[in-house]
Amino acid sequence: MADKQKPIGVCDHCEGPIPRGEWYTSKGTARLHCSFECKQTANSRKGNSTRVSKLVKRVAVGLWKNPRDGLDSETIKQLQSVTSRKGRLREVAEGRWRNPALTDEARKKLSRPRKHSDVLHSAIEKLRTMKMSELTIEERDAYHAYRSELRNARRDEINRLARERYHHRQSESSPKEHEKQREK
Numbered sequence: 001m002a003d004k005q006k007p008i009g010v011c012d013h014c015e016g017p018i019p020r021g022e023w024y025t026s027k028g029t030a031r032l033h034c035s036f037e038c039k040q041t042a043n044s045r046k047g048n049s050t051r052v053s054k055l056v057k058r059v060a061v062g063l064w065k066n067p068r069d070g071l072d073s074e075t076i077k078q079l080q081s082v083t084s085r086k087g088r089l090r091e092v093a094e095g096r097w098r099n100p101a102l103t104d105e106a107r108k109k110l111s112r113p114r115k116h117s118d119v120l121h122s123a124i125e126k127l128r129t130m131k132m133s134e135l136t137i138e139e140r141d142a143y144h145a146y147r148s149e150l151r152n153a154r155r156d157e158i159n160r161l162a163r164e165r166y167h168h169r170q171s172e173s174s175p176k177e178h179e180k181q182r183e184k
């Protein structure tokens with residue numbers, strides 16, 4: 001059992017506050033983490049240093065062999081895409097996946113003035129004063145694609161908020177049940 005690093009009531013992982021009334025576990029020891037996510041992440045990082053030191057030892061004694069040695073670059077590319085897809089699916093299954101467009105970094109980038117394609121740009125400019133029917137087909141297509149992109153981004157945002165509300169409700173409505181999940 002790991003020792004508490006931060007003061008009682010402070011998450012060892014994110015250093016955020018642990019909700020009052022959850023500062024101690026049912027066993028009476030100080031709770032380490034504010035949430036299931038923080039607990040999981042911290043535990044996985046801890047395990048990771050063990051895995052890495054084992055790997056370093058195997059490399060040092062010459063036991064480690066790159067499993068991709070001797071594969072051609074096309075096969076390696078395929079393996080990489082399979083691996084990253086698997087990782088993403090696992091994140092989705094565990095509810096950890098976040099739309100990369102919603103990170104602070106990405107938001108900043110997206111909120112900068114957009115460099116639209118020339119066609120889209122002229123479509124947007126024209127629509128200030130003209131009707132859709134007065135645009136060229138290319139302009140209309142570009143504009144519709146642009147609008148649907150915006151809709152998708154909004155839908156992702158709405159889904160994210162719904163997920164957060166759901167988790168919040170879960171923790172409000174049944175602290176007992178939530179507690180049980182945490183102990184796992």
Ligand SMILES: [Zn+2]
Pocket residue numbers: 011012013014015016033034035038
């Ligand atoms: Zn935390």
